[in-house]
Amino acid sequence: MTAVDFTGSARPVAVLANPSAGRGRHRGLLPTVVHRLAAGGHPVRVLDARTPAQARAVCRAAVDDGAAALVAVGGDGTVHLALQAVAGTPVPFAVVPAGTGNDFAGDTGFPADPLAAADAIAAALRHGRSHPIDLARAxxxxxxxxxxxxxxxxxxxxxxxxxxxxxxxxxxxxxxxxxxxxxxxxxxxxxxxxxxxxxxxxxxxxxxxxxxxxxxxxxxxxxxxxxxxxxxxxxxxxxxxxxxxxxxxxxxxxxxxxxxxxxxxxxxxxxxxxxxxxxxxxxxxxxxxxxxxxxxxxxxxxxxxx
Structure with missing residues (x-):
């Protein structure tokens, strides 16, 4: 675990959300997730993307613009799109699991409940806490x-x-x-x-x-x-x-x-x-x-x- 100093920064947390993830069963949770993420001390900006290509582009732009973090709200497909932008950069990443399959989130220690995951992410932001993990490159x-x-x-x-x-x-x-x-x-x-x-x-x-x-x-x-x-x-x-x-x-x-x-x-x-x-x-x-x-x-x- 390594501490990263996000304290006092006005940089936003960028959120990539897939409202159709998990066949839409968590569709109404996004406002609450955003509210809880804001407890981490940063403004929260939900990225506007309607296609996978747009999702990759807006995530890349957010990372290039110096986002405090990138958060994927959805399942493994949403995570996969976000990883294309954040991998190999110093911008931290987090997952609010809201998909049919949440394998990456589960295997890397995020709570299974979306709101509990949002609270854990906000706490990590407040305390400047992040953990490095490996990825694979195909x-x-x-x-x-x-x-x-x-x-x-x-x-x-x-x-x-x-x-x-x-x-x-x-x-x-x-x-x-x-x-x-x-x-x-x-x-x-x-x-x-x-x-x-x-x-x-x-x-x-x-x-x-x-x-x-x-x-x-x-x-x-x-x-x-x-x-x-x-x-x-x-x-x-x-x-x-x-x-x-x-x-x-x-x-x-x-x-x-x-x-x-x-x-x-x-x-x-x-x-x-x-x-x-x-x-x-x-x-x-x-x-x-x-x-x-x-x-x-x-x-x-x-x-x-x-």
């Missing part, structure tokens, strides 16, 4: 880079996400459920090339996850040993699973005991290169890039207010 084949905080998926989970995002019907959660049924019916191991700190592995797998934190998908501890303060990435590989075995193992992902299955292998590395044909990776639930992708651990890349 680089696509064309050189495009993306920061992420939780987990990058590059297996059946990413394939399901990609199908669901291409579907125009049905709407809502049923679209994702249908994508699961379609892709499970077509489940087959894919050939992967993994390069972990320069050591190459050729293997067949249905699941590859690269975690800075432990969880994704709303509490599934896919990389249960991941620690966002150790300077390492955790890689979990699910090998030649058939449908029946994969469905049996799925319930073990929530507590993280799936890593004990004989078809699951775990690794740690500072740099991870993942290659396979026909797969688009997703990080923090957001589309990143087609494989191959190189992921690099970035120690102390962001400071959290909590």
């Amino acid at each position: 680089t696509a084949a064309d050189g495009t880079q993306r920061w992420y905080g939780a987990v990058l998926a590059a297996g059946i989970d990413a394939i399901i996400n990609e199908r669901a995002n291409r579907m125009r019907w049905p709407r809502g959660p049923r679209r994702y459920d249908l994508a699961i049924l379609v892709e499970l019916s077509r489940l087959r191991p894919r050939r992967y090339t993994l390069r972990l700190d320069g050591v190459t592995y050729e293997l067949d797998a249905v699941l590859v996850a690269v975690g800075n934190c432990a969880s994704y998908g709303g509490g599934m501890r896919i990389c249960p040993a991941a620690d966002p303060t150790d300077g390492l990435l955790d890689v979990v590989v699910g090998g030649r699973f058939n449908r029946r075995t994969l469905l049996r193992v799925k319930s073990r992902i929530y507590p993280g005991t799936h890593v004990d299955h004989p078809l699951v292998r775990s690794f740690q590395a500072r740099t991870v290169e993942v290659a396979a044909a026909g797969i688009t990776s997703y990080a923090d639930g957001e589309r990143v890039a087609e494989l191959p992708v190189t992921i690099t651990a970035a120690p102390a890349a962001v400071r959290l207010l909590r």
